[in-house]
Amino acid sequence: MRVEIWSDIACPWCYVGKARFEKALSAFPHRDRVEVVHRSFELDPGRARDDIQPVITMLTRKYGMSEAQAEAGEDHLGAQAAAEGLPYRTRGRDHGSTFDMHRLLHFARERGRQEQLLDLLYRANFAEERSVFNDDDRLVELAAAAGLDADAAREVLSDPDAYAAEVRADEREAAQLGANGVPFFVLDRTYGVSGAQPAEVFTRALTQAWGERPPLRPIDGGSVPSADGDQVCGPDGCAVPGH
Amino acid sequence: MRVEIWSDIACPWCYVGKARFEKALSAFPHRDRVEVVHRSFELDPGRARDDIQPVITMLTRKYGMSEAQAEAGEDHLGAQAAAEGLPYRTRGRDHGSTFDMHRLLHFARERGRQEQLLDLLYRANFAEERSVFNDDDRLVELAAAAGLDADAAREVLSDPDAYAAEVRADEREAAQLGANGVPFFVLDRTYGVSGAQPAEVFTRALTQAWGERPPLRPIDGGSVPSADGDQVCGPDGCAVPGH
Numbered sequence: 001m002r003v004e005i006w007s008d009i010a011c012p013w014c015y016v017g018k019a020r021f022e023k024a025l026s027a028f029p030h031r032d033r034v035e036v037v038h039r040s041f042e043l044d045p046g047r048a049r050d051d052i053q054p055v056i057t058m059l060t061r062k063y064g065m066s067e068a069q070a071e072a073g074e075d076h077l078g079a080q081a082a083a084e085g086l087p088y089r090t091r092g093r094d095h096g097s098t099f100d101m102h103r104l105l106h107f108a109r110e111r112g113r114q115e116q117l118l119d120l121l122y123r124a125n126f127a128e129e130r131s132v133f134n135d136d137d138r139l140v141e142l143a144a145a146a147g148l149d150a151d152a153a154r155e156v157l158s159d160p161d162a163y164a165a166e167v168r169a170d171e172r173e174a175a176q177l178g179a180n181g182v183p184f185f186v187l188d189r190t191y192g193v194s195g196a197q198p199a200e201v202f203t204r205a206l207t208q209a210w211g212e213r214p215p216l217r218p219i220d221g222g223s224v225p226s227a228d229g230d231q232v233c234g235p236d237g238c239a240v241p242g243h
Numbered sequence: 244m245r246v247e248i249w250s251d252i253a254c255p256w257c258y259v260g261k262a263r264f265e266k267a268l269s270a271f272p273h274r275d276r277v278e279v280v281h282r283s284f285e286l287d288p289g290r291a292r293d294d295i296q297p298v299i300t301m302l303t304r305k306y307g308m309s310e311a312q313a314e315a316g317e318d319h320l321g322a323q324a325a326a327e328g329l330p331y332r333t334r335g336r337d338h339g340s341t342f343d344m345h346r347l348l349h350f351a352r353e354r355g356r357q358e359q360l361l362d363l364l365y366r367a368n369f370a371e372e373r374s375v376f377n378d379d380d381r382l383v384e385l386a387a388a389a390g391l392d393a394d395a396a397r398e399v400l401s402d403p404d405a406y407a408a409e410v411r412a413d414e415r416e417a418a419q420l421g422a423n424g425v426p427f428f429v430l431d432r433t434y435g436v437s438g439a440q441p442a443e444v445f446t447r448a449l450t451q452a453w454g455e456r457p458p459l460r461p462i463d464g465g466s467v468p469s470a471d472g473d474q475v476c477g478p479d480g481c482a483v484p485g486h
Contacts, residue, residue, distance in 0.1 A: 002245070002432075011476040033412055043476055063480045073483040110355040169276055177459060181477030188432045189245075192459035195482075196474040205462045216420055216435035219448045231439040233254040233286055234424030237306045239438075240316040 001034050001210055006041040006174045006184040007118075009098045009132070012077040012088075015122045017183040017196030019084035024202035030210055037109070038118050040102035040170040041182045044095070052096040052133045080196075087127035096133030099167065104139060106163035107156045108148055117146035188213060244277050244453055249284040249417045249427040250361075252341045252375075255320040255331075258365045260426040260439030262327035267445035273453055280352070281361050283345035283413035284425045287338070295339040295376045323439075330370035339376030342410065347382060349406035350399045351391055360389035431456060 005021070007014035025031050053061075059070035074090040081088035101121055108117040120142045124132045132138055136157045143153035156162045174184060177192065185193040185202070187209035193201065232239050248264070250257035268274050296304075302313035317333040324331035344364055351360040363385045367375045375381055379400045386396035399405045417427060420435065428436040428445070430452035436444065475482050 008476070012481055013474050013476050017474065032408065033416075043478070059480065073481065076483050077481065112353040112355065165275065173276075181475035181482075183475070186459060189456065190432065190460060191462055193462060194475060201462070208462050213432065216429060217433060219434055219436060219444070219451050231256050231260070232424035232426070232437060233251070233256050235286070237302065238255055238316065238320065239424075240319050 001030070001188050001206075001213075002037060003034060003206075004037045004039050004186045004189075006039045006170065006179055006186075007182045008041050008043045009101050009118075009121045009125050010095060011041075011043055011182050012081070012126065013196040014183040015086060015088075015126055016077070016080050016084055017185075018118075018122070019081075019086055020196055020199045021183075021185065021202045023084075023199040024206060028203065028206045028210075030206075034206070036115065038105060038114055039174065040105065040167040041174050041179070041184070042098055042102065042167075042171065043182070044097070045099075045171070047097040049097050049100065050134050052094050052131065055093045055095045056091070058095040081126070087123070089127055089129070092129070093126065094131040094133055096131070099164075100136075100139065100157055101132070102167040102170075103163040104143060104153060104156055106166040107153065108143070108146060111148055113147045117143060117148065120146050190214070244273070244431050244449075244456075245280060246277060246449075247280045247282050247429045247432075249282045249413065249422055249429075250425045251284050251286045252344050252361075252364045252368050253338060254284075254286055254425050255324070255369065256439040257426040258329060258331075258369050259320070259323050259327055260428075261361075261365070262324075262329055263439055263442045264426075264428065264445045266327075266442040267449060271446065271449045271453075273449075277449070279358065281348060281357055282417065283348065283410040284417050284422070284427070285341055285345065285410075285414065286425070287340070288342070288414070290340045292340050292343065293377050295337050295374065298336045298338045299334070301338040324369065330366070332370055332372070335372070336369065337374040337376055339374070342407075343379075343382065343400055344375070345410040345413075346406040347386060347396060347399055349409040350396065351386070351389060354391055356390045360386060360391065363389050433457070 005018070007018070025034060028034065055074065056067060056070045059065050059073065060067055065073070078088040078090040105114055105117055108114040121132065124130070124138070124142055130138060136154065139157055140150050140154050144150040177184070177186060179194065181194065183196055185205070187205055190213065191205055191209045193205050230239055248261070250261070268277060271277065298317065299310060299313045302308050302316065303310055308316070314334070321331040321333040348357055348360055351357040364375065367373070367381070367385055373381060379397065382400055383393050383397050387393040420429060422437065424437065426439055428448070430448055433456065434448055434452045436448050473482055
């Protein structure tokens with residue numbers, strides 16, 4: 001089974017939801033057969049790379065919250081994170097473009113290091129003092145800590161086109177699947193779950209998707225497997241005309 | 244879209260079918276959004292690692308063919324391969340266990356080099372004089388040519404448990420999906436195509452699977468996306484109680 005998770009590094013519920021999903025997954029009996037793929041979603045796709053703001057300032061300006069409301073929101077998110085054992089700086093975090101991080105996550109996926117890099121990016125963004133935005137040196141450090149080649153990571157970061165199409169395609173696909181927020185979980189392209197649901201909900205989703213996979217469909221007019229067994233090799237050898 | 248292809252390195256129709264599928268894929272307008280994953284299937288899972296036979300001998304002993312029939316079958320397969328521009332030695336090939344090659348293909352997948360390795364394994368098995376069976380040095384060479392680290396590949400080969408569970412799991416999954424022969428193609432876990440079908444059939448399968456992806460299902464009682472928008476971050480910020 002494959003679980004695709006659309007998320008943004010700047011999304012606190014994605015950070016919390018990942019931990020909740022992983023709690024469910026670690027107790028799932030078929031966990032060794034579940035492949036997790038992280039997909040890109042930017043909450044703030046229009047933001048320029050060098051446009052960095054304190055989170056509280058962004059919340060008051062962009063959503064018209066009072067400073068007290070913004071701080072209360074951060075406190076609530078911090079408490080939810082803490083309940084999952086995750087560190088969270090409720091004051092002093094920055095907000096900025098995550099596009100380059102998503103590009104780097106696609107590169108990491110190709111190298112089998114996506115999960116490691118995403119965890120480090122979340123940790124750096126939500127729990128560490130040094131900002132992750134518009135700072136290639138910092139991202140290269142994190143990429144290397146995730147097991148990626150530092151020079152290759154720097155090359156990806158310095159070419160704004162590298163993996164940009166992949167990020168945009170993930171975002172288009174999220175829209176096609178009906179996601180207007182993240183985290184968004186898709187199991188075997190069959191079941192969808194939106195939000196940082198409690199672990200029990202993810203357990204139910206995993207169980208249901210595992211148990212109720214609908215049978216494969218043939219393409220129009222055909223059958224699966226093909227009725228004539230033509231051009232197939234099987235336990236009785238390879239089908240060859242005349243044999 | 245994801246296409247999973249179950250195949251065996253020792254399966255001539257898989258070698259031919261891969262080329263036909265790729266012909267269709269290379270002309271498919273959404274090819275950049277199609278991810279291909281190769282899955283393990285052994286035609287001869289009981290064969291011991293050091294039990295190597297000439298293909299013609301295996302065909303006469305295992306399937307009771309006459310030598311002339313076996314040779315005619317190889318000639319037919321060679322002609323089908325040639326029609327796809329693939330080299331094929333119709334005489335003198337060996338048959339043996341492919342288990343270690345499947346383990347290596349799983350390792351290669353983790354490193355983003357599965358496609359490259361599979362092409363080299365096919366080429367080595369079907370077109371080159373030197374046997375690929377029970378020869379770690381040969382497999383390490385091919386792994387290195389596919390861009391993998393030679394020492395890491397050798398380590399995988401010398402540990403018979405490395406990626407063995409992944410191979411077995413692929414094989415169980417093939418059976419669950421109804422495949423009793425290969426190649427077997429599964430598109431987004433929704434559509435199935437069996438056999439080395441002509442490229443036109445793969446074109447139809449890609450087009451149909453791309454255009455007719457059924458909507459995501461909610462898990463029982465829920466909705467997708469969740470109706471309450473709870474614990475989600477979206478264009479209007481992150482849902483936090485009281486805001």
